[in-house]
Each structure stands twice: as C-alpha cells, then as structure tokens.
Amino acid sequence: MGRNKFRPRPSQELCPFETMEWEKLRTKWNCTDPADYHCLPDQYNVPGQICVKPIWVSKNKCPMYITKENMFDLIPCDLQYGACSDKDYRSNEVFKYPGCLNKTESFKESSTLKPEPPILPLPHMAGVIAAVVVVLCLLVMVPCIIKRRSRRRRRRRKEKQDKEYHQLQPLLDQSSFPVGLQKVMDYVKSGVFSSSKFYDHAIGVLDIHGCVSLIGPPGSGKTLTAVQLAVRKYRGGQGGMSRLIVYHTVKELTETEPPNGAYIIVDDWLDQYMHYPIMLKEDKKQLEESYDEYIKMKNVHIIFTAQEDKWKMFNHDFSECALFVNDSLLTINSKAFKKTELKSIIHNNLSVMETRMETKLQNKFENKMLELEWEEEFSFPLIVNVICVNRRLAESLGLIVKDGFTSILKQFFDSWSKDKDIDERRSFCILVFAAFLGGNVNLSNFKRQMTGHVYERICSEYACEKSVEKSSSKGQEFLKADECINSKGKKSDEQPIISDGIEDITKANSKQVNKTETSLAETASVETLLQKNQRLRACLFKVRGHEEDPVFVFQHNALQRCLLQYIIISKKEKFFIENASIEVLRENCWIEEGIARKFHAKISDNVIASPVGLVIIPTKALVLLAERIYSETKGFIQPQWSQHVFMSHKTFCETWKKVVKKNSREELS
Incomplete structure (x- = not known):
C-alpha cells in the first residue's frame, strides 16, 4: 500500500489526540521518515493517514490535505471543537490540537464499496470454466474500460481547466499584469505547475511571515511558483486575495498603495541593481519601511523572486531587513528534486505539446528526459518546457542529452538562420528583431521608420543573401536521427514516435527583402509567419488581449538572452551593437x-x-x-x-x- 497517498481511516475511527496513540499509529504506518507521518482530515473532513513532508502552520490554523491536488491547505481553527494552537507549529504535530481533529467525520463506506457475498463452492471443472470465461471477459472489457476512463479523465480535466479559467479571469483581465507573464498565468490555469516539497514549504513560510523570497537559477520556476502561491488563495475561494499585483522594481512597490489583502509579486527585483547599484541604498530603506506599512498593518503578502548569482552579490546588504530573514529565504534547486517530482514536471509540460504520443512511446520519452543535465543558463524545468513546445528540439532529445541543451540550441539557431527556404530565414530574422527590441514585438514595430530599418538590416544580414551557406556538420547532425528520436518523428526502426500533426505554412512571400520601408504586403507576410511558422510559435508566445496589434513575447527571458549571445558570437560585436535597442x-x-x-x-x-x-x-x-x-x-x-x-x-x-x-x-x- 502506498504510504505517500492519502488513505481514509477505517470506519468509525478518528485520528488520535493522545501522544501514545499517535506514536502507535505512526509506528504501524511505517513512513520512511517518521517525521513525515500525518493523520489529519481531507477536504471533506474525512480523517486519513499519509506520509508527506510537514509544513509550517500558523497559529489558530489547521492543516487539511487536498487529495485532488496532493497538497496541504490551511483553514481557521474552530474553538467549539477543542483547543487550538496559540503559536506556529509543524503539520505533523496537529494531534496536539483537538480543535483541528474533533470535527472530522468517520469514513462511511458507500454501498458500492460493500464486499460481495461469498461465492458458493463449485465443482472443480465448473470453476475452471468460470475462470476462463472471466479472463476472456476481462481481456475484452479492460481495454474498453481504460479507453472510457481516459476519455472521461480528459473531459474532466478540460471541465476543470474551463472552470479555473473563469475563476482566474478577473486576474487575467487586470491591466497592470505584465504581458510577459501571461504565459505563466496560462500555465497555472492549464495545470502545468508541478507541486513539490519546496512549494509545500513555501506555503507555510508565506502564511506565517507574510513574505517569502524565491531564489534560484534562470528557468528554475521562480515566477511560476510565485504566481501559484498567490493564485491558490484566489482559486480556493477563501476570500484571502483581493488582487494580484506584479512589479519588477522596489520603486513600483513603495510608490503604490496596494489594497488590503493583496498579493504582490516583485519579479526579478535585483536586476536593476546590477546596472544601477547606486539605487540600492535608497531602496533598502524603503523596503524596511514597507514591511511595517504593508505586511503588519494591511495584511498584504509579498513574494520576491531573484536570480541566485545576483542574490549572492547583494544578500549582505539586506541581511538586517525584516523582509529577508533566513526563514523566509527559499532556494529552488531542481538538482535536489526527487525522481517523482522530476517526472511530474515532465508529464505536466508534455500537456502543452501540439502533437500527442502513444503511451508506451511517451513513457520512453519521459525516461529519456530524466537524463537531461542541469546547465548554468537553463535549469531542468526550463529545458523540459522549451523541448516540449519546440517539436524540432523534441525530435533531437538524444543529442541534447549527449551534447547539452545550450550546444544544441545554438545549432538549432544556426541551421534555422541558414535554411534554404527564404521564409524560414525571414522567420529567424523576426526572432532576432524581437530579441533586439527587448524580448517582445508587434506588427507596428515593422512599420515604424526607426525600428523598420533595423528589421531591414537584419534581413539583409540573414535572409537576403544570394547564396545560402550550408549548415555546418554539427548543424546537419542536429537534423539527423539520434538514438532516441529523429527529425521525421521516427525511431531508428521506423516506428513513429511523434506524429507530425503540425501543418507547414503557406509560402506567403518568397521575394527578397529590399532596403526600403517595409511595405503593407510584406507586413502581412510577417503576420503570417508570426501566426503560423512552427519555429517562431515555439519561441514566441502570443499575448491575449491585443487582437488589433498582436504582441508576441519570448517564451522565457533565458531563451532571448541565449539568442543575443549567439548573435554577438556569430555576427560579431559591430552588427549587435549597431542594431540592438538602447534598452538591450x-x-x-x-x-x-x-x-x-x-x-x-x-x-x-x-x-x-x-x-x-x-x-x-x-x-x-x-x-x-x-x-x-x-x-x-x-x-x-x-x-x-x-x-x-x-x-x-x-x-x-x-x-x-x-x-x-x-x-x-x-x-x-
């Protein structure tokens, strides 16, 4: 029996309130780590047992285990049922507070779970015949049942996603929400986020301290975790969040008046100090004042995210600030994730793939992804996500495991920029154009005189050469089959592993780009590439709510930075400096x-x-x-x-x- 799954207590039995009884149950349950044993109610107030890492619970609160989401939640403790905690405690100590356990209802077995009446003895031959008939029936019925359940799960998942979308709609419609983070909101809505022991710990820290700092390397899931921490209150219907606000600087945080009960995310807040360190002293004082003003007085929760190497540069400057006490500093390290947590990340990200694989092949794909190595600029969760949204990279998974993600990504850029198809080269120019503008682009950027000329120069450099260079041997190898998946979506024995369900775009305009102002016809071709080119769609995310002038943003900042590094190496400093925006x-x-x-x-x-x-x-x-x-x-x-x-x-x-x-x-x- 799996100890890491919630199991209801036997009928008429509640969780014990006495230490000795609790110890007996804990010994009998036999968790790998005794501190992981819990006996507590689920969302239906049914008492049950589970082995799971404990979290911090704030005073006058009770832990509850949400079985559908495999995570803890905290609810107010009711004194009418017994004593409540007057201090913060760990969730595995809930037996000390009867107010959290007295109201649980004993698990009542439904009529569908009642044991079948005993089968009367049969003659030996009749028993054999009956067994054969049962086996044959099972062989026929089991595939049908699995298929029906699979369809039912997909339908329920879609209904759940639609329900959550309507619940999150007020957040998505906020004008203050940055366009670059709307993909994160979509991922929260569609269930891409994977819970972990780190996330469970962050819940307790945020509820107790009112603030938490999520620190980690690029692509480790800091922003996604921050949004999930805030949205859980909104989605849970607890009335705990009046609004979700996202800032990028301390100045934005201190110069606004957040509503009572708001959740504020200050994303990548240390970035500004890397280039303007003089601002650090003034903002440090304002941060200390904001702790008393917002968290203590107004019940506002603040979530900071910061890149790990940048935090190491500045952490001594904030060692005495109440917002950054040791208990509220959490470092995301996917190297320390359990294999089950890594599998959950892979499985959830596979849901965003445009094509679907058979179960057997998907399992092989997932096992191969577990061999991916952590890289300095790309953490495991980001590598998995980029591979899942980019079919060409997914087809080269074996090479990525062998040579590294960054190396194969640069080969991907190299083969794309030298593609024989002029539309493919022009789509690469659009990607470079978006990177030079700071990470996002819209159609009006191609029409403006200043930015339009930048796009023309990029096209002249990449897309309008009279003869197209052949890709390097490495680039050619990148397009060839590897030991797991090849570019045609087939295994080495010609068995398809990823069905090619993505239609190629219509060749909208094969003429070379002139050094004149971008024409309306050419702009329409640009729009077609942005909307339909598979490579571009894998790199640029279309933001909702900008139908008149669609906005496209890089799937992740690390992807944009890697492209900029590739450009300055492949095209040298002169081309980069002359065309990149001043902000970049x-x-x-x-x-x-x-x-x-x-x-x-x-x-x-x-x-x-x-x-x-x-x-x-x-x-x-x-x-x-x-x-x-x-x-x-x-x-x-x-x-x-x-x-x-x-x-x-x-x-x-x-x-x-x-x-x-x-x-x-x-x-x-």
Whole structure:
C-alpha cells in the first residue's frame, strides 16, 4: 500500500489526540521518515493517514490535505471543537490540537464499496470454466474500460481547466499584469505547475511571515511558483486575495498603495541593481519601511523572486531587513528534486505539446528526459518546457542529452538562420528583431521608420543573401536521427514516435527583402509567419488581449538572452551593437572585465563577476558601444546614466568622455 497517498481511516475511527496513540499509529504506518507521518482530515473532513513532508502552520490554523491536488491547505481553527494552537507549529504535530481533529467525520463506506457475498463452492471443472470465461471477459472489457476512463479523465480535466479559467479571469483581465507573464498565468490555469516539497514549504513560510523570497537559477520556476502561491488563495475561494499585483522594481512597490489583502509579486527585483547599484541604498530603506506599512498593518503578502548569482552579490546588504530573514529565504534547486517530482514536471509540460504520443512511446520519452543535465543558463524545468513546445528540439532529445541543451540550441539557431527556404530565414530574422527590441514585438514595430530599418538590416544580414551557406556538420547532425528520436518523428526502426500533426505554412512571400520601408504586403507576410511558422510559435508566445496589434513575447527571458549571445558570437560585436535597442545594450549587456568588484568591495572571489545570461561586450568594442548610445540619445539618456555600472568601468568612462567631446565639437562646428 502506498504510504505517500492519502488513505481514509477505517470506519468509525478518528485520528488520535493522545501522544501514545499517535506514536502507535505512526509506528504501524511505517513512513520512511517518521517525521513525515500525518493523520489529519481531507477536504471533506474525512480523517486519513499519509506520509508527506510537514509544513509550517500558523497559529489558530489547521492543516487539511487536498487529495485532488496532493497538497496541504490551511483553514481557521474552530474553538467549539477543542483547543487550538496559540503559536506556529509543524503539520505533523496537529494531534496536539483537538480543535483541528474533533470535527472530522468517520469514513462511511458507500454501498458500492460493500464486499460481495461469498461465492458458493463449485465443482472443480465448473470453476475452471468460470475462470476462463472471466479472463476472456476481462481481456475484452479492460481495454474498453481504460479507453472510457481516459476519455472521461480528459473531459474532466478540460471541465476543470474551463472552470479555473473563469475563476482566474478577473486576474487575467487586470491591466497592470505584465504581458510577459501571461504565459505563466496560462500555465497555472492549464495545470502545468508541478507541486513539490519546496512549494509545500513555501506555503507555510508565506502564511506565517507574510513574505517569502524565491531564489534560484534562470528557468528554475521562480515566477511560476510565485504566481501559484498567490493564485491558490484566489482559486480556493477563501476570500484571502483581493488582487494580484506584479512589479519588477522596489520603486513600483513603495510608490503604490496596494489594497488590503493583496498579493504582490516583485519579479526579478535585483536586476536593476546590477546596472544601477547606486539605487540600492535608497531602496533598502524603503523596503524596511514597507514591511511595517504593508505586511503588519494591511495584511498584504509579498513574494520576491531573484536570480541566485545576483542574490549572492547583494544578500549582505539586506541581511538586517525584516523582509529577508533566513526563514523566509527559499532556494529552488531542481538538482535536489526527487525522481517523482522530476517526472511530474515532465508529464505536466508534455500537456502543452501540439502533437500527442502513444503511451508506451511517451513513457520512453519521459525516461529519456530524466537524463537531461542541469546547465548554468537553463535549469531542468526550463529545458523540459522549451523541448516540449519546440517539436524540432523534441525530435533531437538524444543529442541534447549527449551534447547539452545550450550546444544544441545554438545549432538549432544556426541551421534555422541558414535554411534554404527564404521564409524560414525571414522567420529567424523576426526572432532576432524581437530579441533586439527587448524580448517582445508587434506588427507596428515593422512599420515604424526607426525600428523598420533595423528589421531591414537584419534581413539583409540573414535572409537576403544570394547564396545560402550550408549548415555546418554539427548543424546537419542536429537534423539527423539520434538514438532516441529523429527529425521525421521516427525511431531508428521506423516506428513513429511523434506524429507530425503540425501543418507547414503557406509560402506567403518568397521575394527578397529590399532596403526600403517595409511595405503593407510584406507586413502581412510577417503576420503570417508570426501566426503560423512552427519555429517562431515555439519561441514566441502570443499575448491575449491585443487582437488589433498582436504582441508576441519570448517564451522565457533565458531563451532571448541565449539568442543575443549567439548573435554577438556569430555576427560579431559591430552588427549587435549597431542594431540592438538602447534598452538591450544598457540592461542585457556586460563589459567583459569583472566590473562587479569595482562598485562593491564585499563581493567574494567565489562569486562570478558577470551575471548568468548577460551578453558580454569585449573592451575592444567600447568605442562602438559609446558612439551608438550617444548617437541614439545625443547624450541625453536619463538622470541615472552617470550612475550606470558602465560608467564605473574606467576604460568605458574615458571612452564615453572622448565620444561626448568629439560630438560636441562637431555639433558646434
């Protein structure tokens, strides 16, 4: 009997209130870790037993196990049933508080679960014949029953998703919700999120402290976990959330007046300090004030997310802030996930695939994905998600396991940019264009004079060459069959593993792109590629609510950063600096010398100087970088430019002064 599944207590038996009785049951239940034993009610107040990691429970609250979602929830303790806790406690100590267990109802077996009357003895031959008939009936009936149950599960899952969608609709319609995070909301709605012991612990921390900081490498699921933590209150119908608000900076948090009971997510809040460290001192003081003002007085819950290497650079600055006490700091590490948790991540992400696999082949696919290695710029959950939404990467799973995800992703970009089909090359140009604009793009960007010329230059570089270079040997290998899956969706013995159910796009416009302003006909072709090109759809997510001028956002920031790194390596610094937007140059780039230590003396030697994912600009290109920034802004950028981390770089600062002086003389003359 599985101890990690909730089992109702026998009829007429409740969970014990005495320590000795509790110890007897715990010994008899025999959990792998005795501290995991729980006897508590489920959502129907039926007492049951389960082995699961305990969570923190705040005072005057009772733990309840939600069997449908395999997770804990907390409900108010009612004194009319007995004593309640006057302090925070662990969920495995619930037997000490009768107010949490007295109201449970004994499990009553329904008529459908009553044992069948004993079968009367039969002669030996008659028994054999009956057994054969039963076996034959089972052989006929079992596949039918499995098929019916499968259809029923799919129908129920769809009904559940539709119900949750309507429940979450007020959140999705909030105008303040960033377009880049709508994919996260869709994933929460569709059940892609996978619960884990980390998530169960985060629930208790957030309920007790009113704030929690989720720290982890890129793509580890920080933002998805943060949204799930907030949405559980809204979806649970507990009336605990009045609104979900998402910010990216401390300034946004401290300059607004959140409603009572709101859940606030401050996503990637340390990013601004990487390039403007001078803002740290002022924001630190405001954060300390916000703890008393929001959490203590207004019952507002705040969830912070931060990249792990950036937190290591700044954690000593917030060691005394009440928002970041040790108990409220949680690090997501998928290396520490159990195999069952990794399988859950894979299984849930497979639901977003456009094509479906047979059960046997899907099991083999899932087992192969368990061999994926953690990478610096891509955590396991993100690698799984990108593979599941990108059919070509899914077909090369064996190569990814062998050579690494980052290596194969760069080969994917390389083969795409050199594709013989001009529409495929133009779709790659659209992806590069979106990355240069900061991670999102809409049709109006192709029509504007300034950004339109950038797209033309990109097309000239990639898509309008007279002769198309052949892919490298590695790129060709990327398109060939590997030991698990090949590019035609077949195993090595020609048995299909992924059905090719995605239609190829109609060739909308095979003419080369001229260096003139983008025409209306060409814009329509761009729209067709954005809507129907399979590679683009796998990289760019279409945001809802912008039907007149559709907005497309990168599936994940790490994917955009990897593309920017690929561009600067394959096309060199000049092409990158001349075409990337000023925002990308200021916020997604880093000068190759370790300038982090120049603005903070306390950074230890074991912390990397340049954060994971940023594009490294070599010092030889600093003149080009300074001239590009000056040419776009005429020196008038923003008041904080003098405090930008680039200006802490001695060589860049001297270069910037020379560029300003040179251009000032030319303007005067």
